[in-house]
Amino acid sequence: MVEYKLSDSxxxxxxxxxxxxxxxxxxxxxxxxxxxxxxxxxxxxxxxVSSALAQLIKDNDIKVTTTSLKELKTWxxxxxQSAPVLRLTFASDPENAIITRIVKWFREQSGKxxxxxxxxxxxxxxxxxxxxxxxxxxFSLRNYLLQNTALFSEILNEKLATDVRDQTLAETVVTQ
Amino acid sequence: MDILWFVLVIIMLLAATGAFVWMALTMQxxxxxxxxxxDHIEAAQAxxxxxxxDEFREELRNRGRLHFEKIINDNAMFxxxxxxxxxxxxxxxxxxxxxxxxxxxxxxYEKSIESAKELAVEALHKTQQTVEQxxxxxxxxxxxxxxxxxxxxxxxFEENMGQVVxxxxxxxxxxxxxxxxxxxxxxxxLEDNKQAILEDIVSGS
Numbered sequence: 001m002v003e004y005k006l007s008d009s010x011x012x013x014x015x016x017x018x019x020x021x022x023x024x025x026x027x028x029x030x031x032x033x034x035x036x037x038x039x040x041x042x043x044x045x046x047x048x049v050s051s052a053l054a055q056l057i058k059d060n061d062i063k064v065t066t067t068s069l070k071e072l073k074t075w076x077x078x079x080x081q082s083a084p085v086l087r088l089t090f091a092s093d094p095e096n097a098i099i100t101r102i103v104k105w106f107r108e109q110s111g112k113x114x115x116x117x118x119x120x121x122x123x124x125x126x127x128x129x130x131x132x133x134x135x136x137x138x139f140s141l142r143n144y145l146l147q148n149t150a151l152f153s154e155i156l157n158e159k160l161a162t163d164v165r166d167q168t169l170a171e172t173v174v175t176q
Numbered sequence: 177m178d179i180l181w182f183v184l185v186i187i188m189l190l191a192a193t194g195a196f197v198w199m200a201l202t203m204q205x206x207x208x209x210x211x212x213x214x215d216h217i218e219a220a221q222a223x224x225x226x227x228x229x230d231e232f233r234e235e236l237r238n239r240g241r242l243h244f245e246k247i248i249n250d251n252a253m254f255x256x257x258x259x260x261x262x263x264x265x266x267x268x269x270x271x272x273x274x275x276x277x278x279x280x281x282x283x284x285y286e287k288s289i290e291s292a293k294e295l296a297v298e299a300l301h302k303t304q305q306t307v308e309q310x311x312x313x314x315x316x317x318x319x320x321x322x323x324x325x326x327x328x329x330x331x332x333f334e335e336n337m338g339q340v341v342x343x344x345x346x347x348x349x350x351x352x353x354x355x356x357x358x359x360x361x362x363x364x365x366l367e368d369n370k371q372a373i374l375e376d377i378v379s380g381s
């Protein structure tokens with residue numbers, strides 16, 4: 001099987017499925033157009049190629065033929081089944097550029113065509129939560145604050161101690 | 177002395193009566209022997225009857241009665257005096273004895289009272305010591321419990337306060353921070369946990 005490189009813009013599983021379906025549609029219309037040409041029908045139904053699919057073809061420098069597209073389709077189908085999927089949860093819906101940046105980092109570091117699923121959970125305030133198939137990594141601000149609740153107590157106690165010292169000092173000065 | 181006189185008078189009266197009775201009997205026994213003796217005896221009897229007539233006997237009886245009454249009165253007076261003296265002595269003796277017994281009883285009673293008082297004071301002292309000890313124990317326990325309660329409340333306050341502040345921060349800034357501004361923070365954490373995440377990716381694919 002020919003190996004390709006998934007474009008960084010195709011970061012989510014949904015985007016991958018969309019590209020796959022778009023490629024299927026293109027191939028189907030190619031077949032239909034071929035049959036029409038053989039039959040002498042003067043009509044050609046041009047397929048709609050999405051920007052993601054176009055980018056994928058461009059990134060892999062694929063010469064567009066029915067065969068090459070079928071090979072690409074086979075690869076995408078395999079990827080759909082086997083690509084590792086991470087779930088990322090943010091406080092708000094992230095822009096595509098951000099998703100692309102994060103996916104690119106995962107793929108560069110792991111050497112695999114990593115896909116992501118994006119979730120939104122406003123209560124985490126900031127940061128993100130990464131769900132791998134077996135673990136969860138909470139990089140949210142909420143988790144950071146919860147883990148540092150003791151720090152709040154320490155700061156509060158220090159503040160109270162400082163206030164008591166200041167008050168005692170003030171009383172001493174007034175007495176003198 | 178008066179009793180003695182009274183007894184002597186009685187004896188004399190009895191002797192005189194006995195003498196007359198003896199003379200009368202003697203004269204009666206000798207009457208048969210001579211006529212002259214009988215005359216004398218009759219004359220003596222007549223004289224006796226004349227001397228010791230009813231008036232004289234009544235006089236003697238009255239005198240004896242009066243004397244007897246006088247002696248009785250005198251003796252009654254003496255007896256009364258003796259009785260008064262005896263009663264007075266007896267009264268004094270009884271008073272002394274009663275005082276003595278009462279003094280002894282009061283002494284015993286005072287000792288008993290003193291002993292009971294000491295016992296009561298000792299018991300009171302012990303009770304006071306026990307109460308004082310219990311008060312100290314209770315005070316220490318209450319202080320300890322208060323300190324523990326204060327510590328618990330403070331801990332709860334700190335924990336809850338931390339949660340309140342966290343909640344406030346999350347509510348205040350939630351959704352207000354642009355994700356683009358968070359990227360350095362996110363990538364820093366990804367870098368810190370890169371090894372574990374990549375292992376999960378490799379093992380899960």
